[in-house]
Amino acid sequence: MGKKILFVDDEIQILKAFKRLFMDTDYEISVAESGLEALDILGNQEVDLIVSDMRMPNMNGYELLSIVKNRFPDIIRIILSGFAEERIILDSLQKNIAKVYILKPWENNIFIETIDNIFKVENMLKDNINVLKLVKSADELPTIKESYQKIIDEIECNAEIYEIVEAIESDNSIAIKILHVINSSHYGVKTGSIKRAVAYLGLDNIKNIVISSAFIDSLGFDSKGKEKLKMLWKQSFIANRIVSFIYNEFLNKKIPETEMNAGLLSNIGMAFMMYHFQDKYSEIIDEVKNHHTAIVEFEKKCFGTNHQEIGGYLLRWWDIPFPIVESAIYHHEPFHENVINKQIVYVVHIAGKYAWDILKETSLMDLDEKVFLELGIDKDIFEKRLGEVAELNGLFDE
Incomplete structure (x- = not known):
């Protein structure tokens, strides 16, 4: 039996359309005309994925998926919506109440392909034996120190802004990191105020920064290892700035809040492997730098998995x-067939490569120049403009 999908919509014709659409697939389809009916089905049947409309009477899609997340956290959640609910959609994605959203009217092939790809990614993260084995072979997963955990808890519990600001200000280390981010030139904000930084970046972005900082700070390296980690952290920080630079200067839009800090977090898996397998991983990095070996392939050969999969799992x-x-x-594989959010993956691919170049370090990434074509960016103009901005206003100064 294939995966089980529950569609929720108060319009019967739309539910009938879903049944027809998935008739020739391996998926087992159930439908519900309301949030309450959906919860009743979930309480009595196994469901792998739920697709819910946003606008429904009595219980809207946001409320339904929030309950599903709490009661049935293993069920994958997708929003079906129109443009009118943009704010609530964004909030749903930021809080991971839903993985992705699909707009009405949808294209049948893209709809099915999106669901196929989501299952592939989720299965890889949940069932990849080599990832689980590697994570479990580590002495322990890094722990988040109490002051960082307090900030995360305050955000997740919808505490008042002043309480979150106080929690941040109580730890000088994270306060400095957040001010460092907000004062980066691409934000155009110069402030020493944590309150203003929180208001400008938004709570979900603050949470991402806290998590990444907490993870990095929890890794206990020897002096030699600390230098490698410091270099990796610099690369990630610069990559994050390049991501925003590409969106602002070449895509002519603000980076979506659900994608902010993608550059900063892209190499979390590498930091994990660098910490838990220091000597062996140092040999891998030396091999990549000296012989221009593809790092993800070499990691796979040595560990049965790679830092991309480990990072995704974490x-x-x-x-x-x-x-x-x-x-x-x-x-490292922007044209992988499973990618759904293509634009941000393309941009992070570019940013990762050029961040290593800016640091004048041997790149651990092989650039696939087709990403420029897909994004509609002229590579030569990009490189020229990147160099000019870096030189003029110290975009990448630490």
């Missing part, structure tokens, strides 16, 4: 928005 475990998880899993 970010999914931390409940980070799906586009950021995808960027971690596929930033």
Whole structure:
């Protein structure tokens, strides 16, 4: 029997359309005309994925999927919506109440392909024996120190802004990191105020920064290892700035909030492997630098998995928005057939490569120049503009 999908919509004709659409697939389809009916089905049947309309009477899609997330966390959640609910859709994606959203009217082939790809990614993260074996072979997963956990808890419990600001200000280390981010030139904000930084970046982005900082800070390296980690952290920080630079200067739009910090978090898996398998992983990095070996292939050969998959597993475990998880899993393989959020994956791929170049370090990434074509960016103009901006205003100064 194939995967089981529950479609929820108060319009009967739409539910009938879904049944017809998936008739020739291996999926087992159930339908519900309301949130209450959907919850009743979930309480009595196994369901792998739920697709819910946003606008429904009595219980809307946001409320339904929030309940599903709490009661049935293993069920994959998707929003079906029109443009009118843009704010609530964004909130749903940021809080990981839903993995992705599909707009009405949908294209049948793209709809089915999106669901296929979501299952492939989820199955890879949940069932990849080599990832699980590697994570379990580590002495322990890094722990988040109490002050960082307090900030995360305050955000997740919808605490008042002043309480979150106080929690951040109580730890000088994370306060400095957040001010460092907000004062980066691409944000155009110069402030020493944590309150203003929180208001400008938004709570979900603050949470991402806290998680990444907490993870990095929890890794206890020797002096030699600390230098390698410091270099990796610099690369990730610069990559994050390049991501915003590409969106602002070449895609002519603000980076979506669900994708912010994708560059910063893309190499979390590498930091994990660098820490837990220091000597062996140092040999891998030396091999990549000296012989221009593809790092993900060499990692796979040595460990049965790679830092992309490890990073995706950790970010999914931390409940980070799906586009950021995808960027971690596929930033070395931007044209992988499973990619759903193509644009951010392409951008992070570019940013990762040029961040190494800016640091004047041997790149651990092989650039696939086709990403420029897909994004509609002229590579030569991009490189020229990137160099000019870096030189003029210190975009990448630490």
